[in-house]
C-alpha cells in the first residue's frame with residue numbers, strides 16, 4: 001500500500017516537473033527569455049527532481065524491507081504449518097518439491113506481491129491522474145489517451161490467459177525436477193548398486209530439458225507480449241503527437257500545452273508498460289502461490305485443548321497398572337482402499353515390554369504413528385494411564401513418549417545440541433549422565449572437540465552405531481515413561497549391537513516399552529508379543545504360548561530362523 005501511495009505522489013511530482021519544464025522551454029525558446037529570467041522555475045524543477053530521487057529511494061527501500069519481512073513471515077508460516085502437519089504429511093509429499101516451494105516458490109510469490117500487485121493498482125490510478133490533468137489542457141488528447149488505454153490491458157489479458165497455463169506447467173515441471181534431483185541424490189547408493197545411475201541421470205536430464213522447453217515457451221510469450229505492448233504504446237503516443245502537431249499548426253492549442261501533453265503521454269502509458277514487465281514475474285508468482293496455498297490449506301489435526309483445559313497426566317504405578325491402551329483403532333490412509341489398521345485393541349501394562357511383529361506392510365509403523373499422534377485414527381481411541389487423547393494436549397501426550405527410531409536423524413549442530421534436542425533445559429551434568437547411560441560418552445570425549453564437535457550435514461561423520469547411541473542418549477535425557485523402539489539394533493554390526501543392547505537394557509528399566517521387532521530372535525523375552533497381519537491384531541501372548549499355537553508368529557519365527565541359517 002505504501003509503495004502505491006509513494007508512487008502516486010511520485011506521479012504528482014512528475015506532472016509538476018513536466019509542467020515546469022514545458023513552461024521553461026516555452027519561455028526560453030518561444031518568448032526568447034534567457035535562463036536567468038527563469039531561475040525560480042529552474043530552482044523548482046531542481047527541487048522536484050531531488051524529491052523524485054528521494055521518493056524512488058524511499059520506495060525501493062520500503063519495498064525491499066517489506067518484501068523481506070513478508071517472505072520471512074511466509075516462510076515461518078509455511079514451516080509452522082508443515083511442522084503442524086507432521087511427518088505423516090511430509091512422508092507422503094516429495095521432499096524436493098516441498099523444498100522448491102519453500103525456497104523458489106516464496107521468492108516468486110514475493111515478486112507477485114511486492115511488484116505485480118502494486119503495479120496493478122498503479123496502472124489504473126496513474127493514467128487516471130494524468131488524464132484528469134490533461135483534460136482541462138486539451139480534452140481531445142485526453143480522449144485519445146483514454147480510448148487507447150484499455151486496448152493494452154485487454155491484449156495483455158488475452159495473451160496472459162494463454163501464458164498462465166504455460167506458467168503453471170513450468171512451475172509443475174520445476175517442482176518435479178527438484179523432487180527428482182533430490183530423489184536421485186538421496187538414492188545414489190541404491191542407484192549405483194543396481195547400475196541404474198545412468199538411467200536416473202537421463203531421467204533428471206529429461207526433467208531438466210522439460211523445464212528448459214517450458215521456460216523458453218513462457219519467455220517467448222513474455223517477449224511477444226512485451227513487443228506488442230511496446231509497439232502499441234509507441235503508436236498511441238505517435239497518434240497523440242500527430243494530432244497535437246496538426247492542431248498546433250492550426251493554432252488550436254498553445255505550444256506550451258502541446259509540449260506538456262507530449263511529455264506526459266509516455267508517463268501515461270508507463271505504468272501499463274511496467275505492468276507488462278512485471279506480469280511475467282507476477283504470473284510465475286501466482287503459479288507458486290497456488291501450490292503454497294494448497295499446503296497452507298491442508299487441515300491440521302488441531303491440538304484441541306488450551307492450556308487451561310489441560311488435565312494432569314495421572315501418575316501410573318503399582319503392579320499390573322495399565323500404561324497405554326488402544327481401543328478398536330482403525331486408520332485408512334487418504335487415498336487407500338483398505339484400512340492400514342482395523343479394529344486394533346492392545347494394552348501395554350505398566351513397566352512391561354511388548355514386541356510388535358508382523359510382515360512388511362502389516363501396519364506396525366501406522367500403529368506407532370497413531371500412538372505418537374502424528375496421525376489421528378478415524379475410529380477408536382488411545383489412552384495413557386486412563387486419559388484419552390481428547391483429554392491431553394499434544395505437548396502433554398508427547399512428553400510421555402520417547403521414540404528411538406531405526407535410523408535417527410542428526411541435525412547440523414554440535415553433539416551437545418543434538419542430545420539436548422530431547423530436553424533443551426537439561427543441565428550439563430544431566431546431559432553427560434544421559435550420554436554415559438547410552439554408552440555414547442566414551443566416543444564423544446574422543447571426538448576433536450568433545451561435546452562441541454559439529455555433526456550432521458557438513459560436520460563430523462559418525463558411524464551408524466554412534467548415531468544410534470546419540471539417539472539413546474536423547475531418550476535417556478527425555479526420561480519419558482513410555483518408550484517406543486523401532487528395533488534400533490537391526491542394521492548394526494555385532495560390536496555396536498552388544499553396546500547398544502546393554503544401553504537398551506538400562507533404558508527399558510522402569511519404563512513401558514513397545515518394540516517394533518524386525519528380527520524375531522531378539523524378542524523371546526518380551527512380556528507379550530502382538531502379531532499384526534494386514535492391519536489386524538491376529539495374535540497376542542508370550543513367546544512360548546504363541547509358539548504352541550503354531551499360528552502366524554510360529555510361521556514367521558520359523559521363516560526367520562531359516563533366513564538366518566541361509567546367511
Ligand SMILES: Nc1ncnc2c1ncn2[C@@H]1O[C@H](COP(=O)(O)OP(=O)(O)OP(=O)(O)O)[C@@H](O)[C@H]1O
Nearest residue numbers: 092333336340358359360361362363364365366367
Ligand atoms: N502414506 C501412505 N499412504 C497410503 N498407504 C500407506 C501409506 N503408508 C503406508 N501405507 C500402507 O499401509 C499399510 C501399512 O503400512 P505400514 O508402513 O504401517 O507397515 P509396516 O508394518 O510398518 O511395514 P514395514 O515393516 O515394511 O515398515 C501398507 O499396506 C502400506 O502400503
